[in-house]
Amino acid sequence: MTEIINQVFALDLKMKKDNNDSLNRYVDRIYHEFEAMGFQIVNPIGQAYRNEMTDVEANIIGDLSRKSKITKVLKPVIYQVENNETRLLQKGIVIVE
Amino acid sequence: MKTINFAIDLGTTNSLIAKYDDGTIKIYNNPIGLKQTLPSCIAFRGNRTVIGDKALDYLEKDAENICMLFKRKMGTQDTYYVPSIDKEMSPIELSSLILKELKNFVNDEEVLNSVVITIPASFDTIQSNATKKAGYMAGFKEVVLLQEPIAACLAFANTSNTEVNEKQNWIVYDFGGGTFDVALVEVNDRELKVTDNLGDNYLGGADFDNLIVEKLIVPFIEEKLSLTNLWKDLKSKTTNFNGLYFELLKIAEEAKKELSHYEDTEVELDIDINTENFYESFTIKREAFEELIRPKVEQTITFIQDVIKNNQLLKTQIERVILIGGSTYVPLIKKRISEAIGVEVNSSIDPTSAVALGAAYYAGSKPATVSDDEITKEKVVEDSVDFKLFYEQNTRDLEELITAKVNSKEVGSYRIMRRDGGYDSGVKILDDGSFSEFVPLLEGRLNQFKIQLLNSELDVLKTIETVAINQGSYNVQGQPLPNDICMEIDDLDASTTRLEKVFAKGSILPLKKKIYKTASKTILQQSQSNLIINIIEGNSRGLPSSGLSIGYIEIFGKDLEEDLIKGTDIEIELEVTESRDLKINVFLQACDQEFKNVFSESERAISVNKINMEINTVLGDVEALIREHNSEENFEYSQQLETIRVGLIETQIAASLITDDDVSDAKFQLDDKKRKLIQDFDDLTRNKVIAKEIEEYNESKESLEYQLSYEKNEHFRDKYSRIIKNEREVINSGNKYLIRAKIKELDELYYAIIKSSDENFISYFLNLKFCTDFSNQRRADKLFKEGEKALDKQDYKSLRHIVYGLTALLPDHEKEKQKNFKDDSRTGLS
Incomplete structure (x- = not known):
């Protein structure tokens, strides 16, 4: 399932990059279905990066400092919610600058 | 006899912990992160120590405070000076920190006193003793060492049930991410012994990824963009290509994995170079990849040949080669070893965890010699740690502060x-016996935390498991909703409409949600039929007409650009702003058409038609109840109902006198009156309805339990336990739809059991004899006669079909009711 989520995420990124918003509705719907199935998908783009974030695998460019930000998300963070318990299913793969 | 059971693969780059449990092996996952492996890497950041994956973050920036690959220095006088804590760290101390972190992988209730730790075959006595010392330093009372190639052989022997009766020579080929080792192991019916080993500490799978980038990806980009020197620039610290280098390495790693399974792989590049976007793809064939890595692979083959030659053996005297280490997934390796040595090459065991797995088998057979006395001593320390914690339990922020004051000298x-x-x-030092830490929260969830208090040797003295912060549900600031906000939808099973909760009472404004529904009826462009979106503020368990309609949209056939077909998707986005404006956005997917409306409380939209329709629906129910209670001589109750009936009729008459475009507030007064009356009716009947549903639930449960008591199939029993698991919750919810859904589940299981055996139809058949309302009595009599015959002959298969035939002759009350659920009383949403 994580692979399907990753592909949809990649598709979403690609469309945003091409400024194509005609299909947003359908992508949102797919995300909604993922959520209904118990997956919480987090796109940490733009967030300040802290080393304590164990839900992402960071490739750090230059020096890590307080100003370091997540500038690119190659794979999203995926959590799975089951019986009200949340657990990390996939670490996000990000670039930090 | 108590056995050691726990085993640790203390690796140069990665470590793992496993446990033998009654014949099976469990390899523990890192509780933070998802992997079984823990990178053997430690970052010292002044007052903070980070172990594992996250320590690698500081590799570029702060290399002097990062310790890794220290296994290579085990047993030497070399130490690592760490400037940030101004301290010399010995490889033993560093290894003990890795071992302590691995202990964290194991559930807290387990006690780890004894452990097996693996060491390379090349370790001498001093190196081995150093490893033992690290184990004791990590708090283990008993440490048993085991050589890695032996562990790999044990993993293979135990998972493949291989029996060895005479002396054999096996080769363990260990090709990891950064190191390569080959060992010759002598195996006989009693023991396993490493007779020789060779290796290269700087040869690993990471070299393959680099080769893909350097020789395949970079030339492709250079050619397309007419660039030169890109490979050098990628690795240079002074250029801006650092991020790109990592990105390309990831792509290469993926490609390598794909090529282990497929003949070719498509590499898609979507990258930014010098602020220009570069989007191209190309194919890498397995052949090309294999040509690339062949020299490296040949290097490893030479090592195998050397180890065989050095021991005066012939290739034919090698029985098998066991592959371990992540790089052995590459098919070329297996192929080349087979060709070069000409023996069976076994890759059946998971190459990453094989050493830990084999060591755990060993630990499961090795008696533990330490007693449990020590454990009680540690418990005393744990109980004496006194602390106070402060934090917000509910928040809307994505970060919260946890503060603590610890009154214990031991906790550092x-x-x-x-x-x-x-x-x-990470492990952080207390500041004057206290700490304050901002923790990030996952949106909309109950975030649970585990807090450890440790001493200066980083042993855990106390674990606090009770801290939980709820993100998004409540907040002291902000306006809470005074009532549920619901949407009216069709309840096709019950042939009526009902409310579905969209936002719960108490939720904090602003709120936004998308709901996906399907059309429950077809609306043709020319038809009078309509789709109703009715948003209601009121109790979600009540009747739709008892709540306040705060937003109402009717979409008629004439509004549609295309026919709306039953079963197609309808997307409804609802938004309630802080100033309580309601925005409704309806999108009909089949028509590709959007309807947007904004309602604010001051201009309520009310349809006289709708008032009329609602009164009609309730009136029918009220009248039926009055008849029922009159016949039961329950006059007091029916008098209360009668008052409501009269009120409703008066409202209806008044409504018939005004038109939809009436500008006075008469419409609103009537709507208010209607709501109050229906709420009264709701209150008067709700408890009764719920009681009736609960009674029916219990009846269904009883019959099912009776049936289950004769049932041998465990599967049905499991299913039953699953259904009643949240029984209390459902019964106490007071929500008749939830209870109804449960009854349906119970009944479905009941019928499934009945249908699973023909004999179950006997009691069914006997019960049917009491029915009198068959649509064709003559045909029913005939079937009864046939049934008796089948019973005599014990032909239960035929009896089953006769029961089906009889049931078909009974009137279908549900169907009748559904027929009466007319199109114009529906919302069109389900």
Whole structure:
């Protein structure tokens, strides 16, 4: 399932990059279905990066400092919610600058 | 006899912990992160120590405070000076920190006193003793060492049930991410012994990824963009290509994995170079990849040949080669070894965890010699740790502060981890016996934390498991909703409409949600039929007409650009702003058409038609109830109902006198009156309805339990336990739809059991004899006669079909009711 989520995420990124918003509705719907199935998908783009974030695998460019930000998300963070318990299913793969 | 059971693969780059449990092996997952492996890497950041994956973050920036690959220095006088804590760290101390971190992988209730730790075959006595010392330093009372190639052989022997009766020579080929080792193992019916080993500490799978980038990806980009020197620039610190280098390495790693399974792989590049976007793809064939890595692979083959030659053996005297280490997934390796040595090459065991797995088998057979006395001593320390914690339990922020004051001299550090694995503070030093830490929260969830209090040797003295912060549900600031906000939808099973909760009472404004529904009826462009979106503020358990309609949209056939077909998707987005404006956005997917409306409380939209329709629906129910209670001589109750009936009729008459475009507030007064009356009716009947549903639930449950008591199939029993698991919750909810859904589940299981055996139809058949309302009595009599015959002959298969035939002759009340659920009383949403 994580692979399907990753592909949809990649598709979403690609469309945003091409400024194509005609299909947003359908992508949102797919995300909604993922959520209904118990997956919480987090796109940490733009967030300040802290080393304590164990839900992402960071490739750090230059020096890590307080100003370091997540500038690119190659794979999203995926959590799975089951019986009200949340657990990390996939670490996000990000670039930090 | 108590056995050791726990085993640790203390690796140069990665470590793992496993446990033998009654014949099976469990390899523990890192509670933070998802992997079984823990990178053997430690970052010292002044007052904070980070172990594992996250320590690698500082590799570029702060290399002098990062310790890794220290296994290579085990047993030497070399130490690592760490400037940030101004301290010399010995490889033994560093290894003990890795071992302590691995202990964290194991559930807290387990006690780890004894452990098997693996060492390379090349370790001498001093190196081995150093490893033992690290184990004791990590708090183990008993440490048993085991050589890695032996562990690999044990993993293979135990998982493949291989029996060895005479002396054999096996080769263990260990090709990891950064190191390569080959060992010759002598195996006989009693023991396994490493007779020789060779290796290269700087040869590993990471070299393959680099080769893909350097020789395949970079030339492709250079050619397309007419660039030169890109490979050098990628690795240079002074250029801006650092991020790109990592990105390309990831792509290469993926490609390598794909090529282990497929003949070719498509590499898609979507990258930014010199602020220009570059989007191209190309194919890498397995052949090309194999040509690339062939020299490296040949190097490893030479090592095998050397180890055989050095021991005066012939290739034919090697029985098998066992592959371990992540790089052995590459098919060329297996192929080349087979060709070169000409023996069976076995890759059946998981190459990453094989050493830990084999060591755990060993630990499961090795008696533990330490007693449990020590454990009680440690417990005393744990109980004496006194602390106070402060934090917000509910918040809307995405970060919260946890503060603590610890009154214990022994506690020197703390560590906070989020239970879902998304956050780890690392080990931090207490400041004057206290700490304050901002922790990130996962949106909309109950975030649970585990806090450890540790001593100066980083042993855990106390674990606090009770901290939980609820994100998004409540907040002291902000306006809460005074009532549920619901949408009216069709309840096709019950042939009526009902409310579905969209936002719960108490939720904080602003709120926004998308709801996906399907059309429950077809609306043709020319038809009078309509789709109704009715948003209601009121109790979600009540009747739709008892709540306040705060937003109402009717979409008629004439509004549609295309026919709306039953079963197609309808997307409804609802938004309630802080100033309580309601925005409704309806999108009909089949028509590709959007309807947007904004309602504010001051201009309520009310349709006289709708008032009329609602009164009609309730009136029918009221009248039926009055008749029922009159016949039961329950006059007091029916008098209360009568008052409501009269009120409703008066309202209806008044409504018939005004038109939809009436500008006075008469419409609103009537709507108010209607709501009050229906609420009264709701209150008067709700408890009765719920009681009736609960009674029916219990009846269904009883019959099912009776049937289950004769049933041998465990599967049905499991299913039953699953259904009644949240029984109390459902019964106490007071929500008749939830109870109804449960009854349906119970009944479905009941019928499934009945249908699973023909004999179950006997009692069914006998019960049918009491029915009198068959649509064709003559045909029913005939079937009864046939049934008796079948019973005599014990032909239960035929009896089953006769029961089906009889049931078909009974009137279908549900169908009748559904027929009466007319199109114009529906919302069109289900």
